[in-house]
Amino acid sequence: MNDAVTQETLLTPLLTRLQEALGADAVLTGESDTAGYTEDWRGRYRGEALCVVLPSSTEQVSDIVKLCAAAGVSILPQGGNTSLCGGAVPPTHGPAPVILNLARMRHIRQVDAANGSMVVEAGCILNTVQDAAADVGRLYPVSLGAEGSCQIGGTLSTNAGGTSVLRYGNTRENVLGLEVVLADGTIWDGLRALRKDNTGIDLKHLFIGAEGTLGIVTAAALKLHPLPTHHSLAWFAPRDPAAAQQILGMFQNACGSRLSAFEIMNRHQLDLVLANVPNRRNPLTDAHAWHVLVELGDTRDAEGLEAVLTETLGAAIEQGLVEDAVIAANETQRADLWEVRHSVSEANKKAAIGLTTDCAVPVSSVPEFIDASTRAVHAIVPGLDIAIVGHMGDGNVHFIPMFSFDAWAALADSAAMGDAMRAAVNDVAARLSGTFSAEHGVGQTGLPLMQRYKAPAELALMRTVKAALDPNQLFNPGRLVP
Amino acid sequence: MNDAVTQETLLTPLLTRLQEALGADAVLTGESDTAGYTEDWRGRYRGEALCVVLPSSTEQVSDIVKLCAAAGVSILPQGGNTSLCGGAVPPTHGPAPVILNLARMRHIRQVDAANGSMVVEAGCILNTVQDAAADVGRLYPVSLGAEGSCQIGGTLSTNAGGTSVLRYGNTRENVLGLEVVLADGTIWDGLRALRKDNTGIDLKHLFIGAEGTLGIVTAAALKLHPLPTHHSLAWFAPRDPAAAQQILGMFQNACGSRLSAFEIMNRHQLDLVLANVPNRRNPLTDAHAWHVLVELGDTRDAEGLEAVLTETLGAAIEQGLVEDAVIAANETQRADLWEVRHSVSEANKKAAIGLTTDCAVPVSSVPEFIDASTRAVHAIVPGLDIAIVGHMGDGNVHFIPMFSFDAWAALADSAAMGDAMRAAVNDVAARLSGTFSAEHGVGQTGLPLMQRYKAPAELALMRTVKAALDPNQLFNPGRLVP
Structure with missing residues (x-):
């Protein structure tokens, strides 16, 4: 408790300054007010936050970044908190960050049907964006289970996949431009809605899929398509x-x-x-x-x-x-x-303990992936039930070893069993030049896997980029790149 | 002459080491041997090179990078030398770089029709890649005028556009993975041929369109499509x-x-x-x-x-x-x-002096762009002929003020006229949230325009990335980001 008191005393000026900058109603501190932000929706991950801030404008986001940077307190950017791997909530251990939730930035700034583009703020719900596109006879194609509550900013920061990747690509392929607040509070306005622009390094791709570690996405220019009828x-x-x-x-x-x-x-x-x-x-x-x-x-x-x-x-x-x-x-x-x-997710949750994996391999290797993963799992537990469901057109197969609730409870070390099973499947994917995370991202679940499966040269390059863009580890420290 | 002699004396050890590493036939030094590499194909740009090296493998590229880094000599990576803006040849002034031409790395490493992918080395001619895809009933969609001589590495480093962007996107959208040699000689093997992979920062996008300033692309996993019949x-x-x-x-x-x-x-x-x-x-x-x-x-x-x-x-x-x-x-x-x-390029070259521009604006702004650019050009020279040709579906219009050869020769300061005309058009594009380079890239022509049209925050971010990945300015110093 002493540590907490000390920390609170030291940090009071930051809270005061945040309240002055945003208004008191935009800074949540009490446990009852912050509970929905500090725990993930499935109740698997929970961490502490110094406070939750709810900016209404890009300028306010910039102010928050500058205040937190000055106080040496890190920021965890948050969208609809629908991550499947603990990516949207604070870590269980370590200093409590400020959670910067973008829910109040939900303005659709522009819809241009003739250009096939729209500019939306990061807090817009995915469903709202899809509807606004359909209203002008266009399609925003990204579609996934959480579309009624996930925010555009979250889908950008995780490069969300979903059910239409085969035809339209991932979220990344449907972004034309971004507005981002950088680690020094600078606002980068990269909201160009152009089909072609070859003027230097394409910076938007740094922030898409970076899970909030390099900057805070505040708005995006999205690509729209003809509406299939x-x-x-x-x-x-x-x-x-x-x-x-x-x-x-x-x-x-x-x-x-x-x-x-x-x-x-x-x-x-x-x-x-x-x-x-x-x-x-x-x-x-x-x-x-x-x-x-x-x-x-x-x-x-x-x-x-x-x-x-x-x-x-x-x-x-x-x-x-x-x-x-x-x-x-x-x-x-x-x-x-x-x-x-x-109905797959609902069914599996009710039926048993499913050890979900999220591998992708080349489409041509999907049959071998299924065969080899089955053998690897049965080498650990002969005859174990396995649920397999996947986006075959993308090479993305959720291969799920299933334990009955009783069998799981009877295990001497269920955590070790979970790790062994997932490692067995992820190892097969790695051998077939695949990946352990096709669409869910890294979050907290995948962090140890980065070390296991990514080449040292690739991790080193990611660390170089992180150090260059966020030298003081202001954004989501310790996340994405171990 | 003294400067040149001194430089040559100092650098002899590097040439010797390069010859030892690659074999004498892979290091070109005489003016007659290097002429085709130091001047662009239209004869508009020419610069000096210490030598031209022709590596046959990724390992040799890595060796060259290490040797040049140790000697403090910069490297200019080069493909088919078909740039339209002087991007593939050395600068007129400044220290002579080593030109690293990828022509001998032209192996097609893998074609996987079922996965819709192929892995090719950077020196493959675009036509060869298109043909290899068609042989298995698939389409590699990038198509442009220089496809008979440009190399895949060049199309990647410039994010080449062309005539099929409306349907299939730019080169960037057709890349699944890359192999890149970094500034310290490290080989990054990012040749994953996956449709989905959300495991950290997507590093390949740093190198696509970076015009050889951040690393040397040695191979790529390309995305293939169903073949339209x-x-x-x-x-x-x-x-x-x-x-x-x-x-x-x-x-x-x-x-x-x-x-x-x-x-x-x-x-x-x-x-x-x-x-x-x-x-x-x-x-x-x-x-x-x-x-x-x-x-x-x-x-x-x-x-x-x-x-x-x-x-x-x-x-x-x-x-x-x-x-x-x-x-x-x-x-x-x-x-x-x-x-x-x-026939447009051939016709314009024969007919007159055309001041080519390469703007893109939102598709919805193309009519306004044409109107306003016409007014701006006619405010400088009333009634001047203007050729307009463009990829309207991409918002990319080549707006070309045309001077008869006689009128051009009679101008007191034709260079200033050229600058004024291009600025008039590029200013209109900028006002309409467009770009001065839709598909040709920056090269030498566009470098002053970067300073004029890009926001300071964006240039600063590009400089940060450059400094992080190439701290000693080994690759194409002074290019892309002014």
Whole structure:
């Protein structure tokens, strides 16, 4: 307690100055007010914060940065606090940072349909941005489970993936420009909404995916796309993952960029959904070892997207690659099939202890990744259930060893088991030139893995960049680069 | 001469060491051997080099970097020497660098059709890469005039644009990973061919478009796309640039990503082509003030791309936006119409002195950019001819004030006139939140413009990155960031 008292005494001037700069209602200090900011939404990570500040403008963010820098107190930038790896909350140990939450910066500054761009502040909810784009007949394509609560700034700082990467790329590919507050409080206005600009180092890419360690993103110019108006979806059972990969290639050749989703899951994953989420049913008549959801989208339907889907699936059936298939006959059926896919997280949480992994490998190596990871996991626990669900078109497979609650509780050292299982899977990905984090980011979970899997030259280069842009470790110290 | 002798005496050990490391045939020193490397292909820029080295492997590049660093001699990395702004040759003044040309590193290390990726060395000619992709039924989409001689490393270091940016993005968007030799000779192997990888700062973007100032790109993992097999093309006369912009929006809405080119030129530009290049003719019956080439591409043709084109153009005609239009009836006609577009450089070079600019503005501001630039140029020389040709879909317009050879020769100070004209146009772009270099890069031409148009905060950030990654100014000193 002495330490805490001392710290509080020393820091009182900073709190006072922050209140003067922002107004008292924008500086939260009491435990009850800050609880929603210091713990992640799944309750797995919790840390202390000196206070939570809620700036309303870029200038206020700059003021906060200068005040904290002067006081030697670090800043943890925070969006909607929806991280899956503890990236949005303070560390359990170490000095308490100021949490800088961008929720009050939620202004849409500009929408330019003709240019296919919009400028939004970092605190805008992803859903709000998608809707504003759709209002002018355009698409902001980034889409993910947390879109109703995650903020644009968070999606930028983690280079969020989601379900439309196959067609539109990650968040990074959908950003034209950024506004960022740097470690000395300077505001960098890089909000150019240009398709082409070759005038020096492309600085925006430093901040995208940097998880708030190099600067605070306060606004972004986003890229909009023509709005697809027609969709067609099928659910089918490929013979095995190798067949699924072959069919993916057939769809790419036949449909080009109409192909907007190619999601795979194994039988155990589907069974968990059917057993644990009400009103879900197997889209096919029989049980099958593997299942794929494939979707096409387009801005027109003169030829019938469904006909293209049928034709391509027909060719795959003819080659003996598909055991059974069904095509959504209408929008309701399409929504129902997506519901099965979207029920995975809910089902797994209810069913058992799932050791989630987030690997990506080259698409051509997905079958080998699944085989080798299965062998590696079963070498530790023979016959263990494994749920497999993934964005196959991106080479991103969530390979999830599953322990029943009883079996998990009975383990002598469950933490060690978790580490061993994840290491077994991540090692396979590394051997196949893959990555341990395809879309979730590093956060707190991935930090030890950076040391294990990244080449020393790459870590050294990241440290050099960090030291150059944030020499006093003001932003998220200790995060991202170990 | 004394200075040169002294320098040569001092540097003899470096030349000897380079010859030992690479073999004598890989170190060029005589003027006749180095001439093709020290002068740009248009003969506008020329500088001295200590020697030209031709490494055959990444390890040799690393050796060269270490030897030059130890000797305190800078390195100018060079690809096919096709820069349009003097970016690939040494400066006229200042210490002579070692030119490190990547031509001998031209191995295609891997082609993975299923993953949609290939790994190539930096010295591969762009055409070779395109062909290797097509051989496995895939597309490497970057395409530009110099593709028969430019090297992949050069296209990466300049983030090359070209004619397919509207559909596939710049070079940057088509790179999955890089191999780079850093300023201390370290080889960073970032050749991951993954669609998703969120494990720290995305370092490859530091080197793409950095014009060789931060490291030497030795190899790249490139992104391949499904190969479009069908195309349809039209040439039409929009009422004016505002109508052209409106029609662009109609095509984007109706055709989505089928739209692969939307190129505009004015009547004067077309007249120059017709007058100066044999066998070119006006695609339309009458003279018109504005001309647009629009092309659709797709992986299938079940509905008839031509029908889509006709339908969309028909709607534009009905709204009074189009004065006349013609659709290519076959591949020969399509090639002929592209020839008219591709003849622009040849025509302009023969016809007059053209003061080329390379601005991009938001697509929605293109009509205003053309109007305001015309007024600004005519305020300097009333009634001056102006050729306008551009990638309208990217907001990238080459606005070219044209002087007859006689008028140019008669000017008291033609250099000052050139500067004034370019400044007039670039100022308009800057006012419209645009850029002075959309696709050509900075090189030597653009260096003074960086100081004029980039915000101090942005230049400072670039200098910070440069100082961190290349603290001793080994790579291309003085380039890119003034």
